[in-house]
Amino acid sequence: MAAELSPIDKAKFVAAKRAVDFVEGGMKVGLGTGSTAAWMVRCLGERVREEGLKILGVPTSSRTAELARKVGIPITSLDDAKWLDLTIDGADEFDSHLNLIKGGGAALLQEKIVATASDQMIVIADAAKEVAQLGAFPLPVEVIPFGWQTTKALIEETLVSLDVLGRDCTLRMNGQTPLVTDEANYIVDLHLTRIGNPRQLALVLNQIPGVVENGLFIDICDIVVIGHGDGRVTVRDINSGDDHDDRVDLAPGDNIFADMKE
Ligand code: 5RP
Numbered sequence: 732m733a734a735e736l737s738p739i740d741k742a743k744f745v746a747a748k749r750a751v752d753f754v755e756g757g758m759k760v761g762l763g764t765g766s767t768a769a770w771m772v773r774c775l776g777e778r779v780r781e782e783g784l785k786i787l788g789v790p791t792s793s794r795t796a797e798l799a800r801k802v803g804i805p806i807t808s809l810d811d812a813k814w815l816d817l818t819i820d821g822a823d824e825f826d827s828h829l830n831l832i833k834g835g836g837a838a839l840l841q842e843k844i845v846a847t848a849s850d851q852m853i854v855i856a857d858a859a860k861e862v863a864q865l866g867a868f869p870l871p872v873e874v875i876p877f878g879w880q881t882t883k884a885l886i887e888e889t890l891v892s893l894d895v896l897g898r899d900c901t902l903r904m905n906g907q908t909p910l911v912t913d914e915a916n917y918i919v920d921l922h923l924t925r926i927g928n929p930r931q932l933a934l935v936l937n938q939i940p941g942v943v944e945n946g947l948f949i950d951i952c953d954i955v956v957i958g959h960g961d962g963r964v965t966v967r968d969i970n971s972g973d974d975h976d977d978r979v980d981l982a983p984g985d986n987i988f989a990d991m992k993e
Contacts, residue, residue: 738960738961739859741958741981742857742858742958742959743766743767743821743857743958744770744958744979745959745962745963745964745979745981746770746855746857746956746957746958747767747773747774747819747855748979749964749966749977750774750853750855750956751771751774751775751778751819753817753851753954754786755816756785756786757785757786758786758815758817759786759812759814759815760775760786760815760816760818761788761817761818761820761845762775762788762789762790762795762799762804762806762819762820763791763795763855764790764791764820764821764836764838764841764842765820765821765836766821767821767855768791768820768855769795769798770855771819772788772799773798776799776801777802780802780803786804787805787806787807787812789806789807789808789812789815789845791818791838791841791842792836792841792842792913793913809845809848814848814849815849815850816850816851817850817852817853818846818849818852818853819852819854819855820846820852820853820854820855821836822952822955823946824866824867824868825854825862825952825955826862826863826865828950828969829952829953829954829955829969830929830930830952831865831948831951831952832868832870832871832946832948833871833946834870835871837903837910837912837913837918838912838913839871839873839944839946840873840912840913840914840916840943840944841913841914846951846952847951851953851954852952852954853952854952854954854955855958856955856958857957857958858957858958860957864925864926865926866896866923866924866926867925869901869920869922870920870926870932870945870946871918871919871920871921872936872944872946873914873917873943874916874918874919874942875916875941875943876911876916876917879909879917879941882919882940882941883900883902885939885940886919889935889936889939890921890923893927893931894927894928894931895921895927895932896923896924897922897923897924897925898921899922900919900920900921901920901922902918902920903917903919914943916943929947929949933945933947933949953968953969954967954968954969955969958979962981963976964976964978964979965977
């Protein structure tokens with residue numbers, strides 16, 4: 732069954748499988764959201780069930796919480812855990828500084844809070860997520876529903892004086908109605924094409940009334956594990972400068988992931 736995985740799913744899977752090697756017994760672990768993070772939750776659940784690994788997970792969305800429960804990972808809230816050893820999450824883009832765009836799965840708010848409250852953040856991604864400059868992926872910004880059109884207009888006005896290529900902003904929809912996040916907010920996607928100064932943009936966006944948080948993760952990620960379709964993984968550590976390739980071999984039993992929806 733493992734042979735039936737598409738190259739992209741295989742890349743996500745091997746990145747996830749390698750990243751859970753960083754988890755040790757007794758750790759409190761932030762559990763990311765998205766299709767790559769879902770592979771990670773499954774891999775971690777497998778270690779909990781088969782090795783008796785003792786960990787406590789803090790999910791970053793209701794759907795990750797549901798999956799964690801399903802695969803047997805004990806979970807708690809961030810307020811209960813207080814501080815985490817490690818968070819493992821996906822990303823929509825990462826650059827050479829390991830700055831990220833996140834929020835494609837609309838969970839950026841909890842993801843940023845959880846990652847920031849962790850000693851270490853590991854991002855898992857397929858190679859297509861690596862970019863020379865952030866911004867091709869629309870930047871998600873979480874806004875409160877009250878006055879969202881005014882907030883969106885203020886964001887558009889603010890972008891005029893910033894180093895970005897595009898300025899189109901769109902409300903994320905879920906069919907005919909606005910998409911509502913776990914925190915009951917909306918998402919405005921900023922189609923910027925190229926972000927010249929991500930640090931400045933992240934700071935400026937969060938000054939706008941009505942903006943709750945933006946999807947730029949600056950200086951938060953420590954390690955990226957990049958999966959490749961041939962089973963190779965590249966592990967890049969921004970703090971030590973280490974950058975090396977490993978290999979993850981797929982076992983026939985890895986077909987337990989075949990029923991995943993994310
Ligand atoms: C969710 C996220 C995800 O981590 C990001 O969208 C990547 O998702 P995927 O692994 O499905 O490509 O930020 O809010």
